[in-house]
Amino acid sequence: MGTCREEETTLKCVWVHGPIIVGAGPSGLAASACLADKGVPSLLLEKSNCIASLWQYKTYDRLTLHLPKQFCELPLMGFPADFPKYPSKEQFVSYMESYASRYSIEPRFGQSVESAEFDPSCGFWRVRTQDMKYLSRWIIIATGENAEPVVPDMQGMDKFHGPVIHTSVYKSGAEFRNQNVLVVGCGNSGMEVCLDLCSHNASPHMVVRNTVHVLPREMFGYSTFGVAMALLKWFPLRLVDKFLLLVANFTFGNTERLGLRRPKTGPIELKNVTGKTPVLDVGALSQIKTGKIKVMEGVREITRRGAKFIDGQEKEFDSIIFATGYKSNVPSWLKSDFFTEQGMPKTPFPNGWKGDNGLYSVGFTRRGLLGTTSDAIKIAKDIADQHMAFKDAKITTYNAHIVLQKKS
Ligand SMILES: Cc1cc2nc3c(=O)[nH]c(=O)nc-3n(C[C@H](O)[C@H](O)[C@H](O)COP(=O)(O)OP(=O)(O)OC[C@H]3O[C@@H](n4cnc5c(N)ncnc54)[C@H](O)[C@@H]3O)c2cc1C
Numbered sequence: 330m331g332t333c334r335e336e337e338t339t340l341k342c343v344w345v346h347g348p349i350i351v352g353a354g355p356s357g358l359a360a361s362a363c364l365a366d367k368g369v370p371s372l373l374l375e376k377s378n379c380i381a382s383l384w385q386y387k388t389y390d391r392l393t394l395h396l397p398k399q400f401c402e403l404p405l406m407g408f409p410a411d412f413p414k415y416p417s418k419e420q421f422v423s424y425m426e427s428y429a430s431r432y433s434i435e436p437r438f439g440q441s442v443e444s445a446e447f448d449p450s451c452g453f454w455r456v457r458t459q460d461m462k463y464l465s466r467w468i469i470i471a472t473g474e475n476a477e478p479v480v481p482d483m484q485g486m487d488k489f490h491g492p493v494i495h496t497s498v499y500k501s502g503a504e505f506r507n508q509n510v511l512v513v514g515c516g517n518s519g520m521e522v523c524l525d526l527c528s529h530n531a532s533p534h535m536v537v538r539n540t541v542h543v544l545p546r547e548m549f550g551y552s553t554f555g556v557a558m559a560l561l562k563w564f565p566l567r568l569v570d571k572f573l574l575l576v577a578n579f580t581f582g583n584t585e586r587l588g589l590r591r592p593k594t595g596p597i598e599l600k601n602v603t604g605k606t607p608v609l610d611v612g613a614l615s616q617i618k619t620g621k622i623k624v625m626e627g628v629r630e631i632t633r634r635g636a637k638f639i640d641g642q643e644k645e646f647d648s649i650i651f652a653t654g655y656k657s658n659v660p661s662w663l664k665s666d667f668f669t670e671q672g673m674p675k676t677p678f679p680n681g682w683k684g685d686n687g688l689y690s691v692g693f694t695r696r697g698l699l700g701t702t703s704d705a706i707k708i709a710k711d712i713a714d715q716h717m718a719f720k721d722a723k724i725t726t727y728n729a730h731i732v733l734q735k736k737s
Pocket residue numbers: 351352353354355356357374375376377380381382383384388392393394395396400401440441442443471472473474475476518658662691692693696697698699701
């Protein structure tokens with residue numbers, strides 16, 4: 330890494346020998362480790378003050394991985410053998426800390442990337458944070474599919490008398506003991522928060538406005554995800570989906586009578602096509618059956634003391650929790666037409682990892698940590714090949730400095 334004195338009066342400018350990686354979550358760490366393994370240094374810029382900030386700050390206490398650990402390992406280093414099949418979030422974070430230390434990954438914390446743009450006149454990416462400028466031939470976007478919470482603008486929300494939060498700040502049902510809580514959304518977060526509220530004697534009402542696939546997390550003692558992956562090696566996707574639904578119906582009965590209508594498209598096909606993750610049930614469904622979690626149709630409006638629903642019911646609530654998911658923040662800072670307006674690569678999996686001019690993305694596959702691993706390995710190989718050629722061309726910090734000075 331070298332420094333340059335571009336715009337001396339404003340921000341300090343750093344020239345980076347290897348790629349700049351934006352985001353030190355699992356994807357950024359995986360990319361950095363795979364590069365290190367090939368002898369390529371990288372600079373990780375992270376806006377938070379720790380690695381894996383999503384897992385450390387924005388998840389609830391009872392969270393465990395809902396895929397078995399072999400599907401959530403980062404490349405090059407597996408989980409410790411004594412970890413359970415579904416590690417807790419604390420175990421997952423401690424694994425990532427060991428991973429970072431194993432590959433000597435030391436992100437620059439407190440660096441929020443506010444803009445990044447390729448400069449064709451010098452062939453470098455210009456990356457700006459709140460107090461620094463960085464330059465590199467390569468940029469790897471690793472800010473995640475879940476960078477910002479999504480909170481819909483519901484009519485009357487400003488009038489509501491009680492707390493309104495998003496699941497990204499929910500920790501435990503202990504704060505909602507004996508309360509009537511409206512939970513908006515029925516993805517994995519909505520279901521698990523409702524379950525947690527039940528175990529703290531709160532009364533959750535979960536809004537299900539649409540169709541949803543709920544699958545048991547395990548089938549015959551094997552993880553549903555593992556069963557699906559194994560079957561997909563031999564059978565077509567639609568047949569595998571049919572099988573999963575057969576077992577789900579056998580396990581739960583018809584979920585439609587509980588207010589949970591299934592989409593026409595099967596669960597894995599839907600995940601692949603739209604990214605919508607099926608719910609892997611860890612107990613919420615039985616609480617819906619006992620009536621402890623009440624399923625409500627869409628909300629018409631929020632009132633001062635509660636909500637009116639589209640079926641005409643009106644109920645009082647003490648708190649509202651939005652389990653309405655997340656979105657990418659890439660469009661707010663990256664200047665490139667590689668990403669859609671929603672901040673996802675335009676080219677679908679498995680080809681969305683590489684753009685033009687040294688742009689890469691890791692962890693935007695809608696395939697969880699398995700997708701992260703697949704991207705990180707390909708990116709590291711691609712950059713390592715160029716890095717060798719680049720090194721051979723003996724382009725030094727000094728030369729780059731001159732290019733920059735000519736430009737400014
Ligand atoms: C509650 C929850 C549970 C999940 N469980 C699983 C699971 O069991 N299995 C699975 O495979 N997947 C799971 N996922 C999917 C999840 O997205 C991945 O596990 C994983 O966290 C994705 O890693 P990532 O590094 O791509 O993104 P993130 O973990 O979101 O990391 C992105 C990092 O980028 C930083 N950042 C963002 N913007 C900027 C910026 N402009 N400048 C600098 N830094 C920035 C963030 O602070 C963050 O640290 C889960 C997701 C959630 C929300």
